[in-house]
Amino acid sequence: METYYFDNSATSCPKPEEVYKAVEAGIKDYNANPGRAGHRKALESGKKIYEVREKIAKFFNIENSLNIAFTANATESLNFAIKGGIPTGSHVITTNFEHNSVLRPLFYMQDEKEVSLTFVNTYKEIEENIKSSTKAIVVNHISNVNGTVQDIEKIGKICKKYNLLFILDASQSAGYIDIDMERDNIDILCLTGHKSLFGIQGIGAICLKEGVKIIPVLEGGTGSFSKLSRQPKEMPELLEAGTPNTPGILSLGAGIDFINRIGLNKIKEHEDILTKRFIKRLRNIDKIKLYESFTENQGPVISLNIEGIESSDLAQILDEEFGILVRAGYHCAPLAHRTMGTYETGTVRFSFGYFNTEEEIDYALDALKNITLQI
């Protein structure tokens, strides 16, 4: 059976051809340990990794590419940012649309570091919740449940005004919407490589604004500063302990090349057309409950339920009968479901990517309509 992949919020699929090639180069041509030796192969790997740092810096407008550290995934980046960057005893404002990769580190801070938390639905409620003890804002740029887009330029302005640390989870947004570390006044940008940036799984990054201080959560070999008994304070070594993921890093570089070649705006435009088409028609189908963005902008991910069918059953029917691949359940974002009124039911999530087509959207719409007619 032909399959229709609408689970791009989990991982983008397929990857561009150049990403496959970059991975192959990473494990064949550049298979040495970068920064760990002076021989030609290690230097070549190191150079390739430096090039990717430069690409990321340019893509997100980061002045000094050495302020970018590679991580295993956005979760690791967010742990580094939250556990290493938020002061003990401070007040933090975050949203109800955070993923567990933000919530669990924040609850750790609440339990262990006397941090107090305020949850808001959108960026519009941030300023009114600022207290004298507020030190940081942690925001999921685009909800992985209903596509709520937070206005990070506005949040950045608030953070600047009140001198707050701005930590951005860009897992769902990087590679879809323009992010500018300087313009948006972001202090810590947390990225995953394998979603809209088109890299493979196992690679992420954390980008610090110049001067932002973080205490490392992980420590280990850095290939340089070997005689120091603790982690070096210099970036990127500060946050890069152990052998880097050369193939993953190169895949991320190739993913950014792909985006630059197509054009970020064109990618966004395409995904927006798909999302609008999907939502517009679904609004006209009886028995379908849609869970849309809480702000004026909708990202390319949306949740729904069909009256009378469990979300997990619906996902199974879509898969087995129509070859439609979506995710059902809570999507690792429990508070979003409290907020949307789906805490007991979960939702079925459709998430679109650049490689989806309007025909695929229509196929999914027909399938959903078909299912509603049968119950």
Added chain:
Amino acid sequence: METYYFDNSATSCPKPEEVYKAVEAGIKDYNANPGRAGHRKALESGKKIYEVREKIAKFFNIENSLNIAFTANATESLNFAIKGGIPTGSHVITTNFEHNSVLRPLFYMQDEKEVSLTFVNTYKEIEENIKSSTKAIVVNHISNVNGTVQDIEKIGKICKKYNLLFILDASQSAGYIDIDMERDNIDILCLTGHKSLFGIQGIGAICLKEGVKIIPVLEGGTGSFSKLSRQPKEMPELLEAGTPNTPGILSLGAGIDFINRIGLNKIKEHEDILTKRFIKRLRNIDKIKLYESFTENQGPVISLNIEGIESSDLAQILDEEFGILVRAGYHCAPLAHRTMGTYETGTVRFSFGYFNTEEEIDYALDALKNITLQI
């Protein structure tokens, strides 16, 4: 110029053909987010990952494969083990041959968690240093500097006798020497995938003996238990936060398949022949100072210096004039150099892998001899 790769302690090179294929499958055929959805692609990825867990379990004799968590590298595994497993205020015995991936987390524990440390050269000195406050032994199975092999079966017996937590850094040993979690009484086994296990960079693992308790250092999405505000206590979710590295995991599985096909003993035998050949002839070359194992067993990695040449210069000459790729410096193991008397000079390290040949060894020996004759 043809190159001769003797930097296998940094990363094994090349990888077996089946590893390349597994990576390709991981990013093409199994490119979904395992454990994050119920659709067929996610289930297929999940099944593949489960198979690798089973392979690792069988390879290291781990009863329950769910006690294996995938990490980004051995450094992450060791941070999890040391920061999450060693009690505050306890005394720990470790060796002078530890890598910074062990030393820096241990010094963190010393600085922040009132842990006291005793350093020994070999396993033979462990028992005499045990105090009533001793709670853990952390040991580098094979030194990445001079190939000192610690007898883990004997250490395991001591740990059992005194009820101590046994944390093993098997970065240099897994895939070269037989490790048996049960026989060797290992509580926490820390692995890297990209060295002698032949996987790609970016993948590691941590294996817990049934009943060993660890507090997670990282927290985040687990795809299950989504409503829990903190990290689930169940393995492997406890230590697996965020999207797993599917291609990396599959590469590790293929690496283990390769080892099983060749035979671990045969691999060890081959590398031992190379190492012995290298050492035996070097002993007869004037001006060469060899740094051999501190125990009765020598791993396939050895350090040396040539009188009158800086280690970094020697490595550069070997690379530029002979195409010989080795690592010079401290190898992220500063205490080893204090112990060997090379703290000011560093060493040039040769590390051999299964794909090295006797001819390559002879070529390296001739090159070294040649260099000694020119100074």
